[in-house]
Amino acid sequence: MKRSLAILATSLAHGLAITFGLFLLFGAIPGDAVDVLASAGDLDESQQAAMRAELGLDQPAWRRFLAWGAAALAGDLGTSQRFGQPVGPMLWEAAGVTLQLCALSGALGILLAFGLCLAQAAGSRGAQLAVEAINLWSIALPTFCIGVAALLLFSVWLGWLPAIGGLLAPVLILGIDNAGQIAKPLSEEVAEVVARPHVMAARARGLTPLGLARWHVLPLAAPVAVSLTGVMLAGLLGGTLTMELLFGLPGMGALVLNGIQGRDQPVVLAGLVAAALAIVLVNALSAVMQSVLDPRLGGRE
Amino acid sequence: MRFLALVLPGLALLGPWLAPFDPLDQDLLALNQPPGAVHWLGTDHLGRDVLSRLLAGAGTTLAVAALGTALALLLGGLAGLILSGLGRGAEWLGFAVVDTLRGLPPLLLGLVALAAMGPGLAPLVLALALSYAPLFAHVARTARRREEAADYVLAAVVSGAGPWRVLLRHILPNVAGPLVTLAAITLPRCVVTESVLSFLGLGAAPDAPTWGRMAADAARLAEAAPHALLVPVTAIALATAAAAALGNAVRRQVDPRRA
Numbered sequence: 140m141k142r143s144l145a146i147l148a149t150s151l152a153h154g155l156a157i158t159f160g161l162f163l164l165f166g167a168i169p170g171d172a173v174d175v176l177a178s179a180g181d182l183d184e185s186q187q188a189a190m191r192a193e194l195g196l197d198q199p200a201w202r203r204f205l206a207w208g209a210a211a212l213a214g215d216l217g218t219s220q221r222f223g224q225p226v227g228p229m230l231w232e233a234a235g236v237t238l239q240l241c242a243l244s245g246a247l248g249i250l251l252a253f254g255l256c257l258a259q260a261a262g263s264r265g266a267q268l269a270v271e272a273i274n275l276w277s278i279a280l281p282t283f284c285i286g287v288a289a290l291l292l293f294s295v296w297l298g299w300l301p302a303i304g305g306l307l308a309p310v311l312i313l314g315i316d317n318a319g320q321i322a323k324p325l326s327e328e329v330a331e332v333v334a335r336p337h338v339m340a341a342r343a344r345g346l347t348p349l350g351l352a353r354w355h356v357l358p359l360a361a362p363v364a365v366s367l368t369g370v371m372l373a374g375l376l377g378g379t380l381t382m383e384l385l386f387g388l389p390g391m392g393a394l395v396l397n398g399i400q401g402r403d404q405p406v407v408l409a410g411l412v413a414a415a416l417a418i419v420l421v422n423a424l425s426a427v428m429q430s431v432l433d434p435r436l437g438g439r440e
Numbered sequence: 441m442r443f444l445a446l447v448l449p450g451l452a453l454l455g456p457w458l459a460p461f462d463p464l465d466q467d468l469l470a471l472n473q474p475p476g477a478v479h480w481l482g483t484d485h486l487g488r489d490v491l492s493r494l495l496a497g498a499g500t501t502l503a504v505a506a507l508g509t510a511l512a513l514l515l516g517g518l519a520g521l522i523l524s525g526l527g528r529g530a531e532w533l534g535f536a537v538v539d540t541l542r543g544l545p546p547l548l549l550g551l552v553a554l555a556a557m558g559p560g561l562a563p564l565v566l567a568l569a570l571s572y573a574p575l576f577a578h579v580a581r582t583a584r585r586r587e588e589a590a591d592y593v594l595a596a597v598v599s600g601a602g603p604w605r606v607l608l609r610h611i612l613p614n615v616a617g618p619l620v621t622l623a624a625i626t627l628p629r630c631v632v633t634e635s636v637l638s639f640l641g642l643g644a645a646p647d648a649p650t651w652g653r654m655a656a657d658a659a660r661l662a663e664a665a666p667h668a669l670l671v672p673v674t675a676i677a678l679a680t681a682a683a684a685a686l687g688n689a690v691r692r693q694v695d696p697r698r699a
Contacts, residue, residue, distance in 0.1 A: 153540045164556045279681040281632040283639065287655060287673045295663050377547035381636055385659065396640055399555045411552060415544055422543050 143427045150423035157415045162204050165408040211412075217405035221398075226409045229394065234413065237390035240379045243310045245372055248317025253364070255318070256326045260333050260356050261348030270322045277319025282378050285312050286385040309382035316378065321367040325360065332359045362432045369425025373418050445686035448679055452498035461489035463496035463649045472665035484654070484668040485661045493649040494675055500650045501679065504561060504643075505630035508568025512630075513623045515569055516576025521615065524581040525607070535581070538574045546571035546633055554642040564643045568633060572626050579622050583615040617694045624687030624694075628680045635676045651676050 198206075210217070216226035251273075258266035289308050332338060338355045346354070380392030387393075391410055398406035451458070460480070467487035475482040481490040523534035541549065546568075553567035587593055593610050601609070637643045638652025639659075651672040658669035 149539075152536075153543060156536075156540050157544070161552065164552065278684055280677055281635070281680055283632065283636050284673045284677040284680075287659065287669060290659070291666050291669060295666060373543070374545050377545040377636075380547060380551075381639070384640065395551070399551075400641065407555060411548075411555075414548060418544055418548070 142430045146423055146426045146430065150419050150426075154416050154419045157419065158208070158412050159201075159204055161408060161411050161415065162207060163200060165404050165411070166203070166207055211409075216409040219403055219406050221401045221403040221406070226405050229406065230391075230409050230413060233389060233391045233394040233410070236388055237376075237379050237383070237392065240306065240309060240313070240382065240388065240390060241372070241375050243306065244313035244317060244378075245368075245375055247310060247314025248321065248371060249368060251314065251318035252322040252325055255322055256329045256360075257348075257352045257356065259326055260329045260352060267326070270326045273315060273319035274323040275319075277316045282312055282316045283381045283385075285316070286382055290385055305386060306388070309379075309386050309388065313375065313378050313382060317371050317375065320374070321364075321371050324367060325364060328360045328363045329356055332356050362429050365425055365428045365432060369421060369429075372421045372425075376414055376418060444678060444682040445689075448498060448682055449502060451495060452502050456496070456499075459489075459492035459495045461492040463488065463492040464647060465489070472661070472668070474665075475667055481671050482665065482667045484658060484665060490654075490668055490671050493654055494651070494671055496649040497651045497654060497672065498675070498679075500561070500644060500648065501631065501634060501652075501676075504565055504568070504634050504650075505627060505683070507565045508630045508634065509572070509623050509627045511565060511569035512572035512626060513576055513619055516573035516578075517580045517615070517619050519573065520577035520580025521584060521607070521611075523577070524584050525603075535577070538577045541570075542574035542578065546629065547636060550633055550637050551640075551642065554637060559642050559644070561644050561648075564634065564637060567637070568630050571633070572630065575626075576619060576622060579618050580615055583618045584611055587611050587614045620694050621691045624690040627687055628683035631676065631680050631683050651679075 207217075214227055216230060218224065219226055219229060222229075255266045255270050255273075259270060286309070289312060293308060332355060333351075338351070341355060342351060376391075379390060380396075382388065383390040383392040384396065391414055395407055395410035395414070397403070398410060465488060467483065467489075469487070470479070470483050471487045472485055473479055473483040473487075479489050479491065481494065484490055484493070519534065519538065523531050523538075526534070549571040550564075550567040553570055554563055557563035557566070587610065593606060596606055596610055634643065634650075635652035635655070638650045639656045641653075641656060643652060644650045654672040655669060655676070658665060658672070661668070
């Protein structure tokens, strides 16, 4: 419990520090709205200063950060400079698409990796080969390359999937890649568990493969599985970014990238903060789960 | 694959002499041509020779990835070694920053760095270095702590070696191994990250022939010239696999225990 609280406190500090850093980079830029108006030639020095004071732009960065943070917590993320819309709903809509992609491909990756590892624990030679194969696949072939190849093969040459907007191909590509990342270490852990004397004794007594998985493999491999899943989910965000762009999905990656290209600072800031905080949250949850599942970790630090 | 790891840098170096055409030359009478006798790998949507661009891009892609990895090793390794020797307060503060960055995926950090610095090759190298440096800092600190507790270092300290002598003669040679191992793992990741960032339009200048940029240009016109897309993407996949194979070989050399 104490350790979980410590993890949460550290994560909160990380999240705040990252948010402040991003705010300094993208929220507190020197070229502000007053400069834009002044460049039209209508404002003299004192009018500019008065306007800055009115907008709060003469305040130190930390004060503006507090003001921005308070507004953000109340749901007001500013207005898009490019589209003149509030950023909050734009972000909400894009996050939905990305979350869907993350959840589906994450679930596929976990199911595939666990299924294969459990089949391997039950003695399936085919599953072992499949683990090696998808591991090699995810190391050697970046999702970006597979995505382009899939786009060409299915959309352009075979005409099967709609090239734009379809979730199936990105979910499959990311899911298999995720499975490949975690299957190998997971299968090593499972092989180690299966080789333990008490597990071998249980098998000798005639425990079914399903019982073996349920009573021996899952409890012992759970902490490793949780930590691997955390790593996988944190890395997933980078993968969704490329998939969104390749397959034309209107998610967070597309939103932030369009913001960067259109110099739409409020959108960039909100998108990056949301993405970074999501990753910090996933890392924190996985660390807490790990310390709960594996009490040994508590005494180590 | 390891063979390819030797061939690719060679091709990148010799690229300017091997290339049959100028990679920037546009032949508007030969747009989107499939591979053939004149243009071995065809032409792209502006009539530029794909093979020549591929060879020119090899230099950029490999140099950016290698420089990014080297700079990450240097920055992260130095930060780890220096911070862990500064005493508790400074070490805690320094590693608080390192840990904060380490949680974020490199692609996101690269995106942030390039969005803040603007596109270009130098920012791209710096973005890669900053994204991967935190890992190096951690490995450097862990390796240093382990060596400092070893008997031979204690013996050196007892027999009167100063802190600098201990650091340079005893710690550094033993910290170098894990750092080089990590660099070997980082290199292929840098190849991919560079390609993706260039693909997103945040890397090199728009007409610079990098593989990621070639793929991005061709992706919009995949139906007219699928070869212009397939060629750079295959090159990226091959380079990644080659860098991964090279990394494995280096790791076995440097760290035989874990082979």
